[in-house]
Amino acid sequence: MSTITYTIPNISCAHCIHTIKMEVGELPGIKSVEGSEQTKVVTIGYDDPATKEQIEALLAEIDYPVQK
Ligand SMILES: [Cu+2]
Numbered sequence: 001m002s003t004i005t006y007t008i009p010n011i012s013c014a015h016c017i018h019t020i021k022m023e024v025g026e027l028p029g030i031k032s033v034e035g036s037e038q039t040k041v042v043t044i045g046y047d048d049p050a051t052k053e054q055i056e057a058l059l060a061e062i063d064y065p066v067q068k
Contacts, residue, residue, distance in 0.1 A: 006066040
C-alpha cells in the first residue's frame with residue numbers, strides 16, 4: 001500500500017473531513033482516509049488501481065484541491 005499526505009486549505013470543519021472520506025473512499029483501491037480539520041491535513045492509503053493523479057483530480061472536482 002502507498003500512502004500520501006495532502007494539505008487541503010478548503011477544509012474548515014469536521015463535515016469537510018467526512019465529505020472527503022466518503023468521496024475519496026468510493027474510488028477503487030482506496031484503503032484508508034484519515035484527516036484533521038485542525039491541521040487541514042489528510043492522509044490517504046491506496047493500492048492499484050487508484051493513483052495519486054486520480055485522487056488529486058477527484059479532490060479538485062469536489063472543491064477540496066490539494067495545496068501544491
Ligand atoms: Cu466543513
